[in-house]
Structures are given as C-alpha cells and as structure tokens.
Amino acid sequence: MNDQRKFKPSLILVHALLIILVVINLFPLYWMMTFSLKDNDEIFGGYLKDSEGKVILDENGEKITVERNMIGLPRTWRWNNYPRALNTGNMGRYFLNSLIVSASAIIITLIAAFMATYAMTRLVWKGRKLMNKFFMLGLTIPIHAALVPVFMILSRMKLLDTYVALIIPYAAFSLSMGILISIGFMGDIPYDLDEAAFLDGCGVWGIFFRVIVPLMMPATATVGIYAFLQCWNELLFATIFVSKGMYMTLPVGVQQLFGQYTTDWGPIGAALAIATIPTMIVYALLSKRIQAGFIAGAVKG
Amino acid sequence: MKKLVALLLAAIMVFSVTSVFAEEQKTITMWCIATESDANRPAYEKAIAAVEDAFNVKIEWEAFENQSYKTKIKTAMSDPSTLPDIFFTWAGAFCGDFAEQGNVYCLNDAYKAYADQLPEVMMQNASYGENKDHFAVPLTMNIVVMFANMDLLAKAGWDHVPETYEDLIKCCDDLLAAGITPFGCAGSETWCVTEYLEPIIEKTIGYEALNNIFAGKATWNDPAIAGAVDAFQEMVKKGYFAADGLTLGNDQIKANFLAGQYAFYQNGSWNCGEVNDAEGNFQVALFPVMNAEKATYSQVIGGPSDSLAVAATSKDPEFAAKIAFELGKEICHYGYLAGSGLPAWTPDYDTSEVKPLVTAVADMVAAADGMVLFGDTAMSADPANIYLNFVSQVYGVEIDGAQFIEGLAAQLQ
C-alpha cells in the first residue's frame, strides 16, 4: 500500500506499545523460571546455604549474607530444585494421564460431533434445526454446576477411578463447541459431492465415510484445540472423580505438589515450570498450526 | 419425553457394558491425609509397615491434600460402595454425619479387645446415638498451645512466658518496642484464627459454658463473649499480629515463626515435634486467664479428633476394624515419639525418647481442669462453617464483638 508512509511516525509508537505488552506477557513466566532456580535465601535475602539447606560458613566461621535478589537471574543456579519437584509427585505419570485423558476426550468429541453434524446438516428430517439449537445449550452450561449429579451418574455406573470418569464428562462438555465448529466446516463441503457419491451408489454411511470424513480433516485440528483447552486444565472434576494416584491428571498433581512445598519457592517454581514447559515446547513447534486452527474456529463458528 | 427416557436408558446401558470392573483383591484399602508434607507421614509409613508384617495384609493407601479430602470423602458418601475399607476422619460432627447416614461400621465389638489399651473416654468424641456407640478409632489427641520463642522474649527483657493477661499485654508491648512481632496467625485459613479466638473465649467464660454453646445448648448471645472478641481485636489493632498474616497460609506462618520472626505462635500441639527440633529455644504455654471467676489457667481447647473409621460397605468389616485399631495404635505410637501428637492410646513402649516439648504438653493435658473440643470439629458442617465465616470476619476486623455474638446467635440459635 502506497499510503503506508503516512503512518510511519506512529508506527514506532505502535511497536513500542506492543513491546511493552510483550514484556508484560512474558515477565511472569521469566520470573517463574528465575525463582525456580533459586532458594528462599536468595529471593528474600538471608544466608548462603548449600543444596541440602545447610548454612555455609566462610573461613572465619561467619555466615555469608546473601543479598535479596527477587527478579534477577540466579547467582547460584539451583538445578536440584527440579529433581526435588519431580521426585515427590509422579509428574511424568500425571503428564501421561493428562495426555491420555485429553486425547481420548478429543477423539470422542470429534466422532460424536462429526456424526451429529452430518445428521443435522446433510440429512433431511423434521426437527434438525431444533436439535441443533438444543446442542448449542451446552455452550452456556457451567461445568461446575454439574459436579454432584455427574458424580452420582458415574458412581452408579462404577466408572469412578478410571480414565473413563474424566474422558466422558470432558468429551460431553467439549461437544457443543465441537458441533458449532463442525457445522462451519461441513457447510463448506459442496453438496454436489454428496449427490455424485449418491449416484455412484453410496448410502448415507458411504457418503459420510468416503466423502465427508476425509474432507473434514482440517476441522479435526480446530475442534481438537478448543477441546484441548477445555480438558487439559480442568481441576475440579479431576480432583473428585479420581482418587488413585495412577489416574491423577496434571492439574491435580501440581496442586498436590504445592501442598508439599508451600513455603519453598524454588521447588514450587520448578513444579510450575515442569508443568508448563512441555506445553510451551509443543506450542513453539506448532504455534502456526495451533493459531490457524483456532482462527478457523473463530471464522467457521 | 418417552424418547428422552429411552435415550437415557440406552446411554446407561452403553456405559455399563463398557465399564471396567476392578478385580477384588484380598487387601485393605485406606484413604488418609498424610501427604508427603504432613508431619504424620513418617508415623503412617512405619505403622503401615508394622501392621502389614504382623497381620499378613496388604494395605493399599492413598493420601490426599487436606482441603480436597473433605470434598472427596463427602462426595464418596453419596455412593458408599466407592469408599475404601478404612478412611481418615475427624471426630465430632464430621464423623457423626457419616455415622448417621449409616455409612460407618460400628466398632463396639471390635473395641472390646482393645479396651485395656485405649481408655473409653478417648472414644467419646466419635460416639453417637443414645447408647454412645463407637464409630472411629482415635490416633492422637491434641490441644491448642502457645509456642514461645524464648530467645526473642529475652531480647525484650522477659525470661519467662507471661502467665497472666496483664503480663502478656505488657510483654507484647515490650516486644513491639524491641521491634519484634508478638504473634503470627494465618488469616487465610480460618481454623488458625480459631486457635487464638477459642482459648480467649474459653478463658473468659469457662470451659463448661463454651462446651454448651458448641453443643447448641446455650446461646452465643453472651456479652462476655463479645468482650473476649473485642479483647482479641484490640490485640490485632495494636499490631500484635504480623501484618502479612491476613493473606498467608499456616505453613508460611509456621515457617516464619520457626525462623524467629514472631515471638509467639498459638496452634495445635501436633507442631511440638517440629518446634522442638527447630534451631532456637522454644517453650510451650497456655493462653492466660481473662476472667478468674469463670476460668482457670489449666482449661484447654482440644481432644482426640484425628481418627480412622471403617466403612459399613467394607467386604470384611470385622477384619478391617481389627486393622483400623492396630493401625490407630501404631500411628499413635510413632506419632507420639515423633512429636506430632499426644497419645490417645496408653503407651506400652519406652517413652524416654519422647521430646521435651511433647512431655510438657502431656503434663498440661494430665493437669487439665476442663477440655473443649475444637469448635469446627464439635459442630456439624453447616453451623461450623457459618461459625468460621464469622471468625474470619473477626480477624479482618470487619465486625466487632457485638456483631459477632448477635450474628451467631441469630443464625445458629
């Protein structure tokens, strides 16, 4: 655009503002990383200690004072905060559990959403509009409001303390969003394709599996991201529906870890970092696709 | 509508077909709150190992964080089949609600074998109904004590813990003058505030009156209580309590006290072991008398509360009850030696290793004139939490003594 020159002086201002926002955005995370590598004496000021927490004395037998260092880089990099945080809980296991639960919930959401969307947009029947509105009710239901009844239902079915106890509710609460997005994507698939497939002798099932599902692949990423945001961070259901350590998810595990190091900022920071870093790495690698998927959801939904 | 019902039925069928049934093992399952940070953790570990060896049983146990455990155990009561064989509970109304629902196995028969080691008075806080049937095995018992950092007191010119209220106020003023914060109290955890407020009220109106109020037999609307609350708030307003106390949790406050930031820390005697082992010179005392006509120094707040109960749905409740008693005995044993509580069970082991602070508290209990169970344990869930709500407003100086008694009297009758 040739009139971009007109905006030039203000452009510097815009960048300055954006960079301030970037700093605000990143600073808490930077700060988390720094205090995950310090001990309390360095954060608040105190006496120099070794990795076991014993006071180190200088040659005169005096304690060595450590200056307060709240936001700077660590002077002594205390990497052993990380094994301390890792050893108390079973972070690896919690991570795997979160992965299993979220992935399964996403897959179930996808299957249910695609099938229902197909029935409501491609098949002709009375009440399909109404059915669609009915599903959209789910967008506004607060997940916590369903806690006690869902617990009752799961316990009657003997599903508590299994992965299923979390997978099914998570899938159910992601479903409405999944359908909303799927409708947007499926609307873009030309009806001619259905008719061509029909003339080739495909039934409703044939059309669904041979035409619709392959063309809906881009929607999987988008539905997946929205469902992931819902499942990955959920705390309350995960606390109550699962009591065995082997099924606990990351938010519950992290919460327990906080209970163990309430006053030691180092291991707390390490636990926070351990729970955050893998997500950040995945995000760094896939940020373009994650954003594209998220954006697609905004446009289609 | 019929279609909806049909769909729901279909849904339930699909779920139940796919559900996974865990295979029953010949083991005892247990839930407790002894997480790795809990002072009682080592006692649990040792006790479980000992009982597993002695009775050839596998104890599968899970420990939960205190606050989420309350939610968890209550939710589990909606379907007793989800309960483990043995579960941790607080005595008083907390366990009473479960017993009333018929979810707790009655321990009267199992108790007979242990009656000579466990005095019946220790079972009382978890005994309900007309016959005072027993429903839980106590582990340790605890009272509220005032821990004092003698090094800090010395800096303010005090060589002993003040024993009268006037002395305490004088001591606090001296501490403030010396630049030392007298008290630490965790305002974000209301039970910590009750550890201060309840002894003050008890030392004003006497233990019998407070017991009656907690039991719902007497009204909160007593001007003497308002006076006690005002006295407590006076101490808060004078700056006797650490300024950051309002938002800190108990772990942080305790750590600060052990690091020498406050002169006094009033909390449960389960902290004795930890305080005893910390660097410094610490003593235990009780809160002084506020009204000598009604109360004496030796009246205390506390009693046996931490307990193990057996689920009525346990496959083999008799065996589970036996294991619960054995576990209770051993946890009490190791907890006492570690200083995380006083014994509810009569010790039959060498107690010469017991820590001096614990012995001091044991002497206080032995000499106690009267005892009042912690208010939030004594009252059932709804009144207890209304009570805690008011206590929390007291510490924040959001209401005064008159509003406290009027509000509670109207709400709890």
Added chain:
Amino acid sequence: MKRTFSYKLSIFIFLLPALILFLGILIAPIVMSVIYSLNDFKAISGADMNFVGLKNYIELFSPQLVNEKGALYTNVNYMGDALVNSLILGFFSVFIQLPIALSIALKLSKGIRGERAYLSIFFMPVLISTVIIGRLWMNIYETNGLLNSALDALGIKNQVFSWISARITSTKMPFQGGWTGYKETALFAAFIPILWQYVGYHMLLMYAGIKGVPMDLLEAAQLDGCTEGQVNRHIVIPYIKPILKVCVIFAVTGSLKSFDLIYTLMKDTRRAELPSTLMYKLTFLNNRYGLGSAIAVVLIILCFAFAMLISLAFRDKGEKVS
C-alpha cells in the same frame, strides 16, 4: 433421498453418540440439579431429602433472614454479593479486556512487522493451566512478593498503601500489602491474571475476523480518503460484529462461570466470592446440597439469559453477516 425406515434409523444412529453424551452428562445433571434445588438434604446421597419448594432460592436471594424468635439477621449464604462480583468481573472483561484485545488485533492485522511473533506471544498464556497461573500470581501478590517488592523499589509503596487504606471500608485495619485479603482489592487482584491470560484468546478471535474483511472494501475506503480510525470504525468493526458478539458472550458467561483461578489464588475465597465458589462452599463445606444446587440452577439460567440478551443486542444494531 427416500425416507425409508433405514434412513430414519441412520439419522438416529448418527445422532446417538452426541445424544448419549449430551443427555447423560449435561441434561440429566440439570434435571437432577433442579430437583435437588427444591429439596433440603445434608447427606449427599439424598437419603434424608425433603421437599421445601422454593425455600432454597428465597434463602439465596435474601440479604437478611428472620429466625424463629422473629429477629432479623444477616444471611451469610446470601448470593447477591457473589452475583454482583461476577457481574463486575464481566463488566471489566467486556470494557477493559475486550477493548485491549480489539486494539491489538486491529494493529496486528494491518500487516505490521513481527506480526506472527506478537500473535504467538500474546496467545501463549491461554495454554497455561489455570492452576499454575493461580499459584504464580499468588507469589506475585504475596506480602513480600513481586508486586510489593516492585512498589518498594519504586519508592511508592507507602503512598500506595495509605491511598488504599483510606479507601477501605470493609475493615478498620490499614492496608498492609495483602492484596487478596481485603474485599476492596481481592476482586481486582483476581481480575488481573484473568485479563493477562485471556487477552490473547480474544485478540486472536478478533484478529481472525479482521483478516476475513474483504480487501476491496478496505481499499475502496482508503481511496475515498478515510483515515485508519475511520476505516476501523465504519468498516472493520461492523464487519466483525458476529465475532465481537461471541467474544462478549464468552467474556460474560466466562465471568459467571469462573472458578479455578479464584480457588487456587486464594485459600479463603470469601473476600472475592463468586457464585461458583459460593456453590462449592455451600455444597462441600456446609453440606447444603439443596442450596448449592439452587446456585447451579441460577447460574445455568443466567448464563443462558445473558447469551440470549447479548445476541439480541447485537442483532438489533448490526446487519446480518453470517
């Protein structure tokens, strides 16, 4: 296509998985909640349930109650304050968070240098677990945490504290740095992390909408001599109204629903009580299952009502772009 029996059966089977999930996990609980809310019981199994009609709802919405002796007293289970708090949170979200998100989105979508990097960074907090954000901000707000240290370093700590103390009415205690410990500051303290986490979420939604504005529309406007501000006001914003609608609905219902952050940020949620935290307390601490269910029902109705109202508000003014 023929409407044979097998066709109808197919429709049913296609809908079945979604219907099972939806009816079993969402609709059935709502029905159960409505039934619970009309009863009083303290055993979660409902063994001691007795029907009390609308009594629970009346209790929730009465700031004061009368006891058996006829004395008036303050109702600690009153839901009004919690509702007001969540509406304040919703108001902040709509009138602070969304404008910030919109202005960033407008700037970034103009093809500024480093657009992608900015987008990625602003969106990142959305992916971090709320439990973690709550704990992190707890450390920021602690009495000797980051915020107070920063105020101290700037040399304005005492001025800020006394300024706040002068404006605190809920307690006679002066403000001493406990940001989550005073009614006047706790809610705001909770809003900041929410703002920090979700600005990127709304920003990306709006960015997507703006990128969808047809190029020829923009170019035509610029040829007519419209300034950037005019283009934004008259073309871009009307065009992305459907997305703005979604953002407003999410911001408002999200505020009504929010729970995790306050729950992890504060041990005692009383000073920034929200309907969801009150519901949690009444249900799991006070064992008032009927009363807790009544909050759940009120929340569901409110979320639904707000979603409808916002949709209506947007439909009246804007042209239909869907």
